[in-house]
Amino acid sequence: MPSLIHYGEGNTLRTGAQVENAGLVSHRGTFRWAKLDILRNNNRARRINGSLVTPRQAAEDLIGQVLLAAGGGGEELVVTLPVESYDTYVDWLQGAVLQSFRGTVRMLDEATACILGYDTHVREGQVYVVFDFGGGTLDVSLIKTRDLGAGETRPCEVLARAGEEIGGSLVDQWLLKELQQAQDLSDQDVADVGTALLHAIEDAKVRLSGDEARVEVTQFNDLTARLIGHDFTADGLRRTLETDRPELRGLSLYRLIARTLERALEGAQERYGIKKSEVRAVFMAGGSSLLLGVAGVLRNLFPDCPVHCEDPFEAIARGACRYAGEDINLALVHDYCLSSWDRERKDYVLVPVVPKGTRYPTEKATKALFVNAACEGATRLGLVVVERSAMLRPETLYEVDGGALKAVGTQRREDIALRELNPGDREFIHLDPPGTVGARRLVAGFGVDANKRLTLSLKDLEPGNRSYVQLSSGERLELPIKEVPFVAL
Incomplete structure (x- = not known):
């Protein structure tokens, strides 16, 4: 479900698709990036209906609503979290879950959960790549399995990681901009239609990433009595993803994905001597893994090993279920x-x-x-x-050529993050x-x-x-x- 929660009048709460269907995604009373706010230690309150609500409180209310909808029962709950979550985030998340769940709560990083979800393809002592590409983030982890003797468990060690704040929602915005320019729509025209148009564009993106060559998107504007219509094509979507963009540091989405994978590989080689040729398989998770051409980027980078994308939506959830009740030593x-x-x-x-x-x-x-x-x-x-x-990041080097800046190369920079x-x-x-x-x-x-x-x-x-x-x-x-x-x- 979408990570959305809306505070309405009279303390009424809407979550997930309820917020989208009501056209309240952009409303001031809606929180949509609470997880990122907490990870970045941003807990600035927002005044809603006369009360101050923080991103942390919104996330806790969302978790409570989800557990309530799920019945709130059971003896054990496995919660997955980003690979490099800080202690403060882990402690907060566990506490938030325990407010609504009285059983045992176990925490598992998403990279290991993905490996567990694809367990039939995993062997002991091998190196694998976990490619987790969702709506707003890309997380690449190099994993090595070990100690598989204890039943069917799959203990894992994270050798290296690289990530970017990119995802399917960014692609949706590019396609919306394409439609807006093609139909000569103002920002107000787009706002009048609301989230229904964005949903239709997202659906077109999914269908074009499947086996359809052309998808027509139409939406009626009740305020101007105008019918908005535009044809999206698979070739056009591919060109969109191949276009270099300033917000991606001058790279296309495909090139940035490849660069992120290369950074993770370089990190594993520098720290552990692990070579690219040692990777035995690539496992894809997250809905954006199905985006047109993404699997092809991975297959070009790893031509000698299989790239698995059988069920990216359920891999992490299935791995969390396998983890329940097992004794897995993590690193x-x-x-x-x-x-x-x-x-x-x-x-x-x-x-x-x-x-x-x-x-x-x-x-x-x-x-x-x-x-x-x-x-x-x-x-x-x-x-x-x-x-x-520590995370390795690329840094582009420039020189002045003819009065203009010209990129002359790239060097790797190790970013050190410290949190007390x-x-x-x-x-x-x-x-x-x-x-x-x-x-x-x-x-x-x-x-x-x-x-x-x-x-x-x-x-x-x-x-x-x-x-x-x-x-x-x-x-x-x-x-x-x-x-x-x-x-x-």
Whole structure:
């Protein structure tokens, strides 16, 4: 269903297709990008019917409505999420689900879910590409399977990932622009017709990506009494997807897809020595995988291995169902680092405490460190933990030629993304009695739980201490503590 929720008068809620059918997609009371807002840590409230509503609240209400429509029962629920979701997003998502679901909630990244959904084609110890192309995002992951001895499970390790914010909705807008120019329509003419025209264009795109060569789109404008009509063709759609566009950094959709795949391959080769020739199959997920010519781009790039696109709509859901009740060991795709003072550099540096590639859930602490007081008589100590992820991106090089800029090549740039887990309260450790400079006061251990969240175990070595940590909720936990999710601190 479309990720839409609309707040109407009298606190009435519409979700998914109900919002589209009512022509309320662009209404101020509609939230449509709540997931992206949360992933980007944007929770700016919007005033609707006299009340402030945040993207996070809208997403929680949407999840609640979906679970209510599904019956809300059952003993176990598997929730899929993007490969590189941060702890704050994972923790929020689990909490939002638990508001309406009282059973066991398990989290699974979408790349592994896709592999599980295509399980009959998967073999142990092999490298595969997961190509997830939806309405608004493209996510490419290189996966290696391992440890297939435990029943029918398919444990996976993410070797590399690349992504772009492109999808089928962008193509719909290009086709709408084509129709608007061909029929000499103003923006108001398009607004008058509403979402019905966009739906008709999306349907034409789907049919042209199938086996139809021409599709006529018609829509009557009640306000101007004008019949809007336009013929879309498969050849025209292919030209649209082959056209270089400024919003795609001067590339066509096909070329950007190929470039994104190449970035993921380069990342796997640089970090693990994995070559393109080692890829055994490509698995496609997401409705935009069926877009005209997309599978051909993948087959041209991987001519020596099969490209599977049998059922991209259900692959991830089917994999999540296979995951339910199974014990699958997964691996981190980012580092957890502790911000530590370097005396020689006289600056803070990031020290990995749980490195990328660590399999989770961890049975014991992956790393134990002493935590000491920095000044005499300290009563509060802090730990600053950062999630660090890296993604290779292309960067075009230009030179001035004849008074104009000319592209002369492309180099790869590694973008490092950092996100602190506890920016609200870094000093959550309360010492009683106070600390002494130079004394090894605390032992901290770090691990990762089944929901891919960093955990902290902490012990005060001072005999008879009354030390505690204070959670963000205000609750106090006396030391020692064991495997407490760090995002709760």
